[in-house]
Amino acid sequence: MTNIALKRIANTLRQDIISMLVTSKSGHPGGSLSAAEILATLFFREMRINPEDPRWADRDRFVLSKGHAAPVLYAALAEKGYFPKEELQGLRQTGRMLQGHPDMKKTPGVDMSTGSLGQGLSAANGMALAGKLDGKDYRVFALLGDGEMAEGQIWEAAMASAHYNLDNVTAVLDFNGLQIDGTTDSVMCSNPLAEKWRAFCWHVIEVDGHDVDALVEAFAEAKQVKGKPTIIIAKTVKGKGVSFMEDQAGWHGNAPSVEQGEQALKELREEALTLG
Amino acid sequence: MADKVATRDAYGNALLILGAENPNVVVLDADLSKSTKTADFGKKYPERFFNMGIAEANLIGTAAGLAAAGKIPFASTFAIFAVGRAFEQIRNSVAYPKLNVKIAATHSGITVGEDGGSHQAIEDVAIMRAVPNMVVLVPADGEETRQVILAAAKYIGPVYIRMGRLAVPLLFGEDYHFEIGKANVLKEGTDVAIMANGLMVSMALEAAVELALEGISVSVVNVASVKPLDEETIVRVAKQTKAVVTAEEHNIIGGLGSAIAEVLGEKLPTPMVRVGLKDTFGESGRPQELLEKYGLTKAALIEAVHEVLVKKLG
Incomplete structure (x- = not known):
């Protein structure tokens, strides 16, 4: 898939995020919108997956450690064909499969149940260890949040990925700089992030997380790195693509109203036109 | 020994x-x-x-x-x-x-x-x-x-x-059979049942021997599978003895005793005494001394049996 096609998919994912949150009246738009290019690049370019066979033993795995961004994952899975797009409208509703946070028992294509922050990288490491034991060449991707960097378990896991030379693990840090109570710097400073991960013996790549070309290159580089895990620190904008949500901590966990949703969709459709 | x-x-x-x-x-x-x-x-x-x-x-x-x-x-x-x-x-x-x-x-x-x-x-x-x-x-x-x-x-x-x-x-030989969800009746008795797990099982067996000398017939049930719990066996034995002592090396809140009390409370209300830690933390010491200090002994089980029999007959 071409890079321009990936940009269009990111735009589609954003529209789906808005539309499902308007329907559910509940969910997390900010950190879902910030990760749209990352998921588009992973699911439509980088990962070896087959929506016809979600449990394929040789597939690449994806762990959404920042599980509250479930809407962007669901949008990507639906777009990829794991389930019909209409299912997106059932987000967070009783008896439906799309849970508030990813549930591997309920949703095809979800490789790990996540949402309680800090736990995803450990699970990714476990899958990667199993892959090495089985002599399989699948890779494991984990999307982390920057607020999540305050969780001790992340650093326990980071140490273990490097200790076990898990070069089949690629983490992506959605570095949007905001969390519920404000900027990540003001709530709990985790800077300097790149230096921390380097100190934990990871290969670190820093990119603009909305630049698809840069993301494609970063993933290509990560694939070449042997003997150690790679983290792609992707600088992003929380709420990206919707003017009134961009860089606003208040849009972390609040769903847009019908009117706000229409405004957001209008902006995203206009952006889509510029993508040709 | x-x-x-x-x-x-x-x-x-x-x-x-x-x-x-x-x-x-x-x-x-x-x-x-x-x-x-x-x-x-x-x-x-x-x-x-x-x-x-x-x-x-x-x-x-x-x-x-x-x-x-x-x-x-x-x-x-x-x-x-x-x-x-x-x-x-x-x-x-x-x-x-x-x-x-x-x-x-x-x-x-x-x-x-x-x-x-x-x-x-x-x-x-x-x-x-x-x-x-x-x-x-x-x-x-x-x-x-x-x-x-x-x-x-x-x-x-x-x-x-x-x-x-x-x-x-060591209590069991290779002929012993453990199954998830099953309790094992180690000894059948008619007056009282001791339902235990972990290291309290051997003490329950010893207590049963001593109580037999007093003329008290004790069932001993090993409940290694706390969850799923073998409700059928627990209710059957309780029906037979009409008095139950539970025993565990655990707080009496929430463990085996509670699990059995939940079952019997709903299905067959039965006089019970729970032996375990009485909502207290432990401390440093030799294991045997701690078991004695915190009432996890054969003697404590015998006392609990006497207590539950008073409830049963009262």
């Missing part, structure tokens, strides 16, 4: 059997492999043994990932650290997605001894029992531990196995 073996030693041996039988069995530990007895597995199958360092949250999370990719991980550390430190990882990364992780916890209860109250898990059964999808097993001796470990490996889903540090009497 019968030969003694610690359930943790039997666990280490059972892992070696599993290691040879099933290449998907992997073992994780958190820098306690000599104490939890996983070290021998690590020596024999180094590629399938992962020391995660002193990092229990990551220990459980990594086990979850291994299980998600088809492995059968046994994650081991002391009960206090597994259930205490990593509770939410057990709940959300293991039990919620029903992943095939075996949490094999050693050093439970006050017989941890000298290390003291901070290291003596007395609430782990209560906590694990309250988690949906979790199977909770508390073996009584070395042979039962062997069977519990093999059964846990065969069962698909999360299992919590509670083991001890202290050497305990």
Whole structure:
């Protein structure tokens, strides 16, 4: 898939995020919108997956450690064909499969149940260890949040990925700089992030997380790195693509109203036109 | 006195059997492999043994990932650290997605001894029992531990196995049969039933012998499978004896006694006395002295039987 096609998919994912949150009246738009290019690049370019066979033993795995961004994952899975797009409208509703946070028992294509922050990288490491034991060449991707960097378990896991030379693990840090109570710097400073991960013996790549070309290159580089895990620190904008949500901590966990949703969709459709 | 073996030693041996039988069995530990007895597995199958360092949250999370990719991980550390430190990882990364992780916890209860109250898990059964999808097993001796470990490996889903540090009497031979969800009636009696698990089972058997001299006929039921609980056997025995004493090396809140009280309360209200830690932490000391101090002895069981008989006849 071409890079321009990936940009269009990111735009589609954003529209789906808005539309499902308007329907559910509940969910997390900010950190879902910030990760749209990352998921588009992973699911439509980088990962070896087959929506016809979600449990394929040789597939690449994806762990959404920042599980509250479930809407962007669901949008990507639906777009990829794991389930019909209409299912997106059932987000967070009783008896439906799309849970508030990813549930591997309920949703095809979800490789790990996540949402309680800090736990995803450990699970990714476990899958990667199993892959090495089985002599399989699948890779494991984990999307982390920057607020999540305050969780001790992340650093326990980071140490273990490097200790076990898990070069089949690629983490992506959605570095949007905001969390519920404000900027990540003001709530709990985790800077300097790149230096921390380097100190934990990871290969670190820093990119603009909305630049698809840069993301494609970063993933290509990560694939070449042997003997150690790679983290792609992707600088992003929380709420990206919707003017009134961009860089606003208040849009972390609040769903847009019908009117706000229409405004957001209008902006995203206009952006889509510029993508040709 | 019968030969003694610690359930943790039997666990280490059972892992070696599993290691040879099933290449998907992997073992994780958190820098306690000599104490939890996983070290021998690590020596024999180094590629399938992962020391995660002193990092229990990551220990459980990594086990979850291994299980998600088809492995059968046994994650081991002391009960206090597994259930205490990593509770939410057990709940959300293991039990919620029903992943095939075996949490094999050693050093439970006050017989941890000298290390003291901070290291003596007395609430782990209560906590694990309250988690949906979790199977909770508390073996009584070395042979039962062997069977519990093999059964846990065969069962698909999360299992919590509670083991001890202290050497305990060997009670069972190879003809013994443990099954998840089944209680074992070790001795039939008519006046009172002692329902116990872990190291209290051998004391229950000894108490029954002594009570027989007084003319009291005691049933002894080994309830190694706390969850799922064998309600049928518990109700059948309680119907027969009309008086029940429970015994566990655990707080009386939330453990085996509570589980049995829940069943009998709903299905067959029966006079009961629960023997266990009376909502108190332990302390440093020799295991045997602590058992005496905290009322986990044959004498305490005999006293509880007398007490429950008064209730029954009153």
